[in-house]
Amino acid sequence: MKRLRSRRPFVLAGLLCAGFFFHAAAEPPKPKNGQTAKKAADTQTAGLPPPDYLPETARALLRKKMERHGQDARDLMFAVTLLQYDAAKAAAQRISTEPRLVRPIAGGEDDLNALLPERFFVLQDEARSRAQAVATAAEKKDDKALADSYGRLVETCVSCHASYLNRQ
Template sequence: MKLSRSRLSVALVGFLSAGFLLHASAAEPAKTKSSQPSPKASDAKLPGLAAPDYIPETARTLLRKKMERHGQDARELMFGVTLLQYDIAKAAAQRIASEPRFVRPIAGGEDDLNALLPERFFVLQDESRTRAQAVATAAEKKDDKALAESYGRLVETCVACHSAYLHRQ
């Protein structure tokens, strides 16, 4: 059976989402009942993006707080899209589209966190907003094909942004 381009997109998004879900589930530490305090995030290897060497630890701490919220929204969006829960997908996409952005570096701000990030990061940040808005629109219309395609394009942007961040592209 030959898959059409739209069905191929839907299948690709489904496979990517399932893989992400399985990876996230496997990477989560088992919860045990213990009287010992849980280890600090810095002590445990938590699933997530690796820390790039070019950003100092204090700046990574600030980024980590923002990205934890972003990651939660991305997981909720993945489930909402994959399970065709339109209201959940729309709300998560709208949160991603409206989350505060990092501003591009300004003259004299060479020591700011923003000056450490590559220019491509800012371009992709803007692109993610536009693509998240498209996901929200498709979810609102309950257009499964547009939802899958727009979500796939958003995930492409996510991967490109993570790559730009890690490899300072």
């Protein structure tokens, strides 16, 4: 009975989150002021706003890379929340093994990598190691370690997004 009681908060949180997301997915956004339905949907799922310091060509390159990353992050969120260990492990492994942007090299001042703040690269490495911890916890089916490691990974994600937007 004690083991069941310790899982109850995770199960309840998972059900609430799943219900919220399924409800939100079931109702398409209503167009505003003459917007088409497609444009309203694009606006809602557009992701991070563009940072002022990056030119459009650099943002386009990053956007392409981050689309797959964003899908993996969503898959991981659902899998962790619903305690789907195999799916959580797979998504965390995809995140931890995805190709990284390399730090700028001398003479590459015009490269995309030179435009990004150093903190971006530090957090990219941190995200990799924290995603590995999520995969390990999922493999062990350790609910507490899974929740803790996922929380630390999300902290890194938010810090990285803030660094990207504010060039910290």
